[in-house]
Amino acid sequence: MATRMRLKLKTVFVLYFMVSLLGLIYALMQLGQRCDCTEHDMPKERTISRLRGELHRLQEQARKSEATRRPQKESSLPTIFVVTPTYARLVQKAELTRLSQTFLHVPRLHWIVVEDSQRKTPLVEQLLAKSGLTYTHLHVATAKERKLQEGDPNWLKPRGVEQRNEALRWLREDGKAREGVVYFADDDNTYSLQIFEEMRNTQRVSVWPVGLVGGMKYEKPVVERGKVVRFHVGWRPSRPFPMDMAGFAVSLKLLLDNPDSCFDGNAAMGFLESSLLQGLVTMDQLEPKADNCSKVLVWHTRTEKPKMKREDALQPQGLGSDPAVEV
């Protein structure tokens, strides 16, 4: 009797163990599987299955977007050669510093900084050396008769002509690259990161709107059926290319194939950009970027000249701020 009882108990235990084990195996097999929610009745299990499904979906989405976001390896991207003429003034270091901070986010960028000076200055030399960017440091002094004097309005004489042309000379004669894109970026403008990606695949000359220029909120090429047909500007729209320097980029190959094309320092006010582009493209060859020239991705900002009245009053007395401290 006792034996039979023990046997019965033993059977119960064995049965219990087998069922638990089977249940465990079943649960383990369900791990990592997409859940068929129709099988579940309990709300909690339904929630867990739904969340598991959501997790799978999001993970797949993340995998897909990662794959599409980086279609090209960085080393195969065309290089953007950014040409920045610069000259010594109080805000120069501030302007170049924040410009370099923008460029740090742009892959395959080569900064060509051309000083308007007889020789390279330590300020620019050190700034470039510490910038973390790939760069070329050039210099050429603007002829005295072409230089703006103190108190002259900005528009009186074109600025940066010799410096941009010097960069073109370097690209043609000293630079090793035969492909890439050239962009003339003045040191006081503001650039979004997207504009560099827009210009990267320029075949000849690409164009886009520029904000806060020409007395307007923005100037822009007008695009119809994917082609530039005219320009929306407030001043002298009859210019061959009524655009600001910040509003276009040129393929390096096009510049190398046209070795005589350069900026004309004698061009009338507002015609500097046209003086280069006229020899390179026609209007219908322009490649509109920035969503068919509907978005503003670069701004023609200008920095105020700092007021130095107290400094100017103190300097003759030898009481001004220490000139050895670089600003």
Added chain:
Amino acid sequence: MPMVFIIYIWHDNIVSPLIAGLKGHWCSNALAIKESHSQSIFEVVHIENFYSRPLPKSDILTTIYVITPTYRRPMQKADLTCLANTLLNVANLHWIVVEDSQKRTSLVSRLLHETELNYTHLNVQTPANSIKHARPGQKFPRGTLQRNLALQWLRATFNDHNTQPGIVYFADDDNAYSLKVFDEMRSTKKVSVWPVPFVGGLRYESPKVNSLGKVYGWSVVYDPHRPFALDMAGFAVNLHLILSKPHAYFKLDAKGGYQESSLLMELVTLNDLEPKAANCTKVLVWHTRTEKPLLINEGKMGFTDSNVEI
């Protein structure tokens, strides 16, 4: 059976946190302000309706909370873009942007969303009737309410006793900042200071530092009697100090040039100041100002499409 339950509980703990972690943003509800009794600051009653990316969780670098008040004008997007490009280079940074507006604008919301920065987006409109508090001829100090709201948000978000270290820096959207200034300020124990150029009519204004490395005065011409004769860009404050002095705010009725003093007087004495930038001999930030563009060709009706965002 017990094993099966254990497995389901384990699933619960793995799956739910994973799903929660994939979410990036959260929102809260609306904003209210009221005038305080002294009428020198506007007390923010409670903060709602802000939008934030999660705060960084690194234990290694002290987080820098950069507070930027901003207001709508043609150069706003350009200035914020330029500043964002700078801040993107700074590790462990949280940008608190406070609009002077009735509600958060889509321009700023979109800009912040498209950067990859951690940020908090707040807004409070400077009430028109607050101008009556300004003295005759006094320029109404811009950004005061907005900076105070950011301080309020920090105090509402962090607990003084068990929060990670942080530094608070007031960075206006039209200044220029070297990356080095962020490195320098990270070690701030109370309040650190450095020179700022293009203010006060000088090449630069600077704290005066003695041979013991202590600030003993100010190398300024404009009102050298100010308790703290420096610009907003010229100092940073340890977050714990902000949290431990919950009544310290910028005063709305502070005289011109005394804004900074109105806060710092509540926090530190001259002796507490920590000079950075090689004992205040190097310039690491610039008080630049973007020129207001002359939109003379826009005309009364506006020449350009107002739907295009600039």
